[in-house]
Amino acid sequence: MSDSIKHECGIAxxxxLKPLSYYQEKYGTALYGLNKLYLLMEKQHNRGQDGAGIATIKLDVKPGNRYISRYRSxxxxxxxxxxxxxxxxxxxxQNETPELMQDAEWLKQNVSFIGEVLLGHLRYGTHGKNSIENCHPFLRQNNWMTRNLVIAGNFNMTNVDELLEQLYELGQHPKEKADTVTVLEKIGHFLDDENQELFDAYKKEGLDNVAITQKISQNLDIAKILKRSAKNWDGGYTISGIVGNGDAFILRDPSGIRPAYYYADDEIVVAASERPAIQTAFNIQFKNVKEIEPGHALIVKKDGTVSQEIFREPQEKRACSFERIYFSRGSDAEIYKERKHLGALLCRQILDAVSADLKNTVFSFIPNxxxxxxxxxxDGLHAHIREVQKETLLHRKDTLSDEELNELLSMRPRVEKLAIKDVKLRTFITQDADRSDMVAHVYDTTYxxxxxxxDTLVAVDDSIVRGTTLxxxxxxxxxxxxPKKIIIVSSAPQIRYPDCYGIDMSKMGQFVAFEAAIQLLKERGMDNVIEEVYQKCKASLLLPKEEIVNHVKDIYRPFTQEEISAQITKIITPADIVAEVQVIYQTLDNLHVACPNHSGDWYFSGNYPxxxxxxxxxxxxxxxxxGNNQRAY
Structure with missing residues (x-):
């Protein structure tokens, strides 16, 4: 993506499932879990540029000993x-008593972070302060082991105000207005409720407090807690949590907006935001890594029992298509194929734009x-060339000269690497004009x-948000x-609408497609459409969210995709450019052909899940x- 945007966090x-001594004996180290957590996080480092954190929990630790460790950076x-x-x-x-590094039980009792339950998080902050306090995992502490809660997630809730109001009604007083706080406190509240209900029930049976504590740990109903907690959540989320006793869960929103994968055998249960991270860290085949189903929670009890249970009624799956286009690493076998397919599906539009003149067209790409x-x-161009060669040989084989035949057989796309991202230049000069000149040198080129x-130069970008870098x-x-002509080709459709489920695209003015539509309305004397949409949007905010429809679609309705693309071309073309410029976008239909299992396209279509x-x-x-420069949720 030529325009850099912040995006999806990652979990690990x-x-x-075995005692630490098992991993010491089989793998040669009691630090097996920590080593794997490091790998799992490092293989998802693309998902966390603003910070990271880990938390671990030791099982069956005697009272008075620390069993939860957390560190964030x-x-x-x-x-x-x-x-x-x-x-x-x-x-x-290691230096003074190296033999203790072989004693798994001693390490567990004496060194922090040596535990059986491990949680990591990589943070990409979409909004708000970027401080250590915003880094996951979050911790809710209590002297009762089964009331301690650690959570980390990849999520954004659209109804934070509503969720805060519900916490107020429960008698709580959250310390800040943030979805992380509301999620932590909501789960924590119903965790407390579950503890109290079990305590009261066992007390009536005449059990003493020590026995009650053990019974609560054995019988916490994690699915029930999550059902009660998530009842009114509206958003996209994958959230992982650990209770102090070792019960753990990873839950996924009912529309499957945010990704979540897992693997389980008799030694480990592992979950992450991306499948290749699990494959690489544990040397696991593609087919053995599963998705957590929408509306389900993967629950791992302290005794090692693993189940996947419904906590919210699953909806139509609307998994984020931007994960496939850009966010997730392309080492996933399915994502790699889908991205190639997106490129191939652009060939018809490109060939039309260059009048199929491959002899005088050079093809390249912009960001890596x-x-x-x-x-x-x-690949699509090669397929087109084979078709041209076949048709020509079938219908003109008797009239082709040697020169024409040689030219036909030597047809191939001219492929070059022309735009190369240079080292990050430091724009330390304060004057705007100088800074703009420095920005113009972020990329180098091949002469x-x-x-x-x-020649016409065709350059592929994976998506265009603001068009600023272009x-x-x-x-x-x-x-x-x-070149005679420059054609910028986006493998994604036009980004027209804000995201509210975790991507840093929350303001209408950020989108060059929106700017183009507004300009077209004004140029064609249709300013009334802007005012009408404003009035409808303003009035809709007084309705319950379930009754609201997307009125912003009316801004785009008068225009074809080609008209908006042409206006975008005008916007992103600098005044002093000699070459003709054209912008081509992927169609929405072709996006769904390439990514059939990830139909979440709200940023393109306005159809929110x-x-x-x-x-x-x-x-x-x-x-x-x-003129209010604030996010809308």
Whole structure:
């Protein structure tokens, strides 16, 4: 993505099902869980640029001994910083009494972070303060073991105000307005309730408090707690939690918006936001890593029992398609194929735009994340060439000259790497004009492969959000190569609507497609549409969220995709560019062809999977119209 945006957080969960001595004997270290947690997090480092954190819980620790450990970091390389901190706890042991490093039970009793339940989080902050207090895991502490709660997640709730009000009604007084706080306190409240209900029941049976504590630990109904907690959540979420006694869960929203994968055998249970992280860290085949189903929670009891239980009625699955286009790492076998398919499906539009003149067209890609889509486009071009060769040989084989035949057989797409992201330049000069000039050099380019004012340059991007980098940097740089025409091709459709489920795209003014639609309305004397949409959106905010519809669709309704693309071309084309410029976008239909199992497309279509989404998009439009530069949820 040429425009950098923040996005999805990542989770990493491990439950060791055997005693630590088992892993010492089989794998040569009692630090097996920590080592695997490090790998699991490092293989998802793309999901956390703003911080990270881990928490561990030791099982069956005697009273008076610490059993929960947590450490969070906002260092530039937070994962390495965290595990460096943990590793330091073993340096003196290794140097002074190395034999204790082989004693799993001693390590468990005497060194923090050596436990059977491990939780890691990688943070990509979409909003709000970026401080250590915003880093997961979050901890809710209590002297009762089964009332302690640790949570970490990849989630955004659209109805934080409503959830806060419910906490007030329960008598709580949350310390801040944030969905992380409301989720932690909501689960914590019903965890407390469950504890109290069990305590009262066992007390009536005449059990003493020590026996009651053990019975509560054995019989906590995690699914019941989650059902009560999540009853009114509206958003996209994958949330992992650990209770102090060792019970653990990973839950996924009813529409399956956020990703969640897991693997379980007789040694471990592991869950993560991305499948390849599990595959790589544990050397597991693709087919053995499963998805947690929408509306379900993977529950691991203290005794090692693993189950997947419904906590909310599953809805139509609307898994995030942006995960497939850009966010998740392309090492996932399915994602790799889908990205190639997205590129291949663009070939017809590209061939039309260059009048099928492959001889005078050079194909490239802009950011590295677009490379796989680019390969798919090249495969599609080769398929087109084979079709041309076949048809020509079938119908003109008797009239082809040797020169024509040689030219036909030598047809191939001209593929070059032209835009290369350079080192991050430090824009330390304060004047705006100088800073803009520095930004224009973020990318470097390859000279000498474009025929001056003859060749068309086709450059694939995986998505275009704001178009800022294209205008300020990329188009200027590749225009220096003197192409006749520059075609920027997005493997994703036009981003028209805000996201409210975890991606850093919450304001209408951020989208170049929205800017283009507004300009077209004004140019064509249709300003009344803007005012009518504003009034409808404003009025809708007084309704229950379940009754709200997305009125912002009316902004785009008068125009075809091609009309908006043409206006976007005008917006992102710098005034001093010599070459003709064109922008081509993937179609929504082709997106669904390429990613059939991930139909969540609200940022493109405006079809939100939850009621809160419609409220957010209307509020975002009201904010834009009123000049209020705030997020809409």
């Amino acid at each position: 969960f491990i439950r060791l 906002m260092a530039q390389n937070a994962v390495a910083d965290i595990f460096g901190y943990v590793q330091n706890k073993f340096v003196d042991i 994340t677009a490379e796989v889509s680019f390969y798919g486009m090249v 000498g492969v474009i025929k001056n004012h003859t 205008k300020q940097s990329i188009i200027k740089i590749i225009d220096r190569l003197h 939850t009621a809160g989404g419609n409220k957010v998009v209307n509020k975002a439009f009201v904010n834009w119209k009123e």
